[in-house]
Amino acid sequence: MMKLSDLTQPAGEWLRGGGPMNDIVISSRIRLARNVAGFPFLSRCARQDRQVLESRLRDTILAAGISPKTLYVDLQQASDIERQLLVERHLISKPHAAAEGARGVAVSEDETVSIMVNEEDHLRLQVLRSGLQLEEVWEQINRIDDTLESKLDFAFHPRFGYLTACPTNVGTGIRVSVMLHLPALKLIGEIEKVFRAAKDMHLAVRGLYGEGTEATGDFYQISNQATLGKSEEEIIHEFKHLVIPKIIEYEQQARRLLLNERTVQLDDKVHRALGTLRCARLLSSEEVLFLLSHLRLGVHIGRIKDVDIRSINEMFLLTQTAHLQKIQNRKLEGDVRRAARAEYIRKRLGA
Amino acid sequence: MIKCDLCDNPATVHMTEIKNGKKMEKHLCEQCAAKHEMLPSKSHTPINELLTNFVLAHSGLQSQTTQSCQSCGITWADFRQNGLLGCPADYDLFEKELTPLLQRAHEGGTHHSGKVPARVGTDGSATRRMVDLGKLRKELARAVEAEDYEKAAKLRDSIKEAEKIG
Numbered sequence A: 001m002m003k004l005s006d007l008t009q010p011a012g013e014w015l016r017g018g019g020p021m022n023d024i025v026i027s028s029r030i031r032l033a034r035n036v037a038g039f040p041f042l043s044r045c046a047r048q049d050r051q052v053l054e055s056r057l058r059d060t061i062l063a064a065g066i067s068p069k070t071l072y073v074d075l076q077q078a079s080d081i082e083r084q085l086l087v088e089r090h091l092i093s094k095p096h097a098a099a100e101g102a103r104g105v106a107v108s109e110d111e112t113v114s115i116m117v118n119e120e121d122h123l124r125l126q127v128l129r130s131g132l133q134l135e136e137v138w139e140q141i142n143r144i145d146d147t148l149e150s151k152l153d154f155a156f157h158p159r160f161g162y163l164t165a166c167p168t169n170v171g172t173g174i175r176v177s178v179m180l181h182l183p184a185l186k187l188i189g190e191i192e193k194v195f196r197a198a199k200d201m202h203l204a205v206r207g208l209y210g211e212g213t214e215a216t217g218d219f220y221q222i223s224n225q226a227t228l229g230k231s232e233e234e235i236i237h238e239f240k241h242l243v244i245p246k247i248i249e250y251e252q253q254a255r256r257l258l259l260n261e262r263t264v265q266l267d268d269k270v271h272r273a274l275g276t277l278r279c280a281r282l283l284s285s286e287e288v289l290f291l292l293s294h295l296r297l298g299v300h301i302g303r304i305k306d307v308d309i310r311s312i313n314e315m316f317l318l319t320q321t322a323h324l325q326k327i328q329n330r331k332l333e334g335d336v337r338r339a340a341r342a343e344y345i346r347k348r349l350g351a
Numbered sequence B: 001m002i003k004c005d006l007c008d009n010p011a012t013v014h015m016t017e018i019k020n021g022k023k024m025e026k027h028l029c030e031q032c033a034a035k036h037e038m039l040p041s042k043s044h045t046p047i048n049e050l051l052t053n054f055v056l057a058h059s060g061l062q063s064q065t066t067q068s069c070q071s072c073g074i075t076w077a078d079f080r081q082n083g084l085l086g087c088p089a090d091y092d093l094f095e096k097e098l099t100p101l102l103q104r105a106h107e108g109g110t111h112h113s114g115k116v117p118a119r120v121g122t123d124g125s126a127t128r129r130m131v132d133l134g135k136l137r138k139e140l141a142r143a144v145e146a147e148d149y150e151k152a153a154k155l156r157d158s159i160k161e162a163e164k165i166g
Helices: A047-064 A080-088 A094-098 A134-149 A183-187 A191-200 A232-261 A263-279 A285-300 A309-318 A321-328 A334-348 B030-035 B045-059 B076-082 B095-105 B124-145 B149-165
Strands: A025-034 A070-074 A104-108 A113-117 A123-130 A174-181 A203-206 A219-224 B013-019 B022-028
Touching: A025 A134, A025 A232, A047 A070, A047 A104, A047 A113, A047 A134, A080 A094, A080 A321, A113 A134, A123 A134, A134 A232, A174 A232, A174 A285, A183 A191, A183 A232, A183 A285, A191 A203, A191 A232, A219 A232, A232 A263, A263 A285, A263 A334, A285 A309, A285 A334, A309 A321, A309 A334, A321 A334, B022 B030, B124 B149
Parallel strands: none
Antiparallel strands: A025 A123, A025 A174, A070 A104, A104 A113, A113 A123, A174 A219, A203 A219, B013 B022
């Protein structure tokens, strides 16, 4: 079995920066909510049931061979920083990190697959890939679901489909999320229109870390809300052919407009971001996200040539609180942490 | 508190009607709403259903069950408090109460359409057939709406065929 320290990739899969349309689409993610028949949902699970579930699900997942090498983290035993590290890599949710009681997560070595055990539902399967790859992601998660289902009896109802603790997830239990980088739409003041259009289509717009998080650094997660009455394929099809291409086109238009009509202002924005990152001595994580977002835009539209996207993506992740502390191998607070962050970025940018 | 447009009771039914491009708001108490059948009669069925459910949910006419689940012990009030159900059996126990909530949360969706586990106990095939039928019926409605009658005819035949097997 792998250990947490074996997560050696400098950036989690979602930030590796490959995949189709990666100048605008950061990542494609699908999660499925499943519960084991014969057990209450977690809010009504006695401590013992919870433990039985946790060990049974852990054994089943590890025996199922969902990936060539699978790491299982017992979150009850893990340290605060380890849990935070998993959140920053998008492998567990914030509530799962903060919860109590028997729970864990199984992660594939390449970090594309993560399965949370005893989150809001008994199982929360997730597949995450960089760029726009929804069909590939669905194929992979569907296969994993089939494998687990051949070993577990999932709670299923002929009318309501897969039963979940919260009725907002019932049916397919699917949440399709696409993370987009939309700095140009923000700069020309059109981003609100995208939000409204998305909301009209019953889609949720969230920040980098999902539910309850603010959109920072022009990163937006768009996901479906309805899970009952629409099949998985219908939802994915809508995203892939309707929703996402329209937003991509909109952002591309906005980028062209900035390039053609506001070249100097645009150049000023992106170079100012680079300048600050190269010179600042104290940087908060929010400011870094904001600056890296502009830097990323500058690189993608060819106005900044001496920084590569790979380093930008790595900086996104490695300057976040838990990762920074892991690199430095010590606990950092306040200005000491902000100074360490600024120093790390200066080094990365060769300043 | 908003008073009923027709009497002095508190208004619990709120409606917005658009007639000839003009927006009209109506606020009624449950009795007046019931007496005057204030539900728009010529609108599309889904909206009609939504409104009916809305009225029901706010009128107290709905049998607010006080039953608690034999298997997990929660009551409908418990669920309303924290938004989480206690066990799979709650979906059957609270089916009536859940339906309007589900419609609101799922763009009007009330029946599952999509993946069915390969082994759904012993009646796996029956369950799968039910879900498939639901899907076919929905496709039929869509084909009719799109005036694709050739496709609609084929779907109608498939539905008849599927119903026969059961």
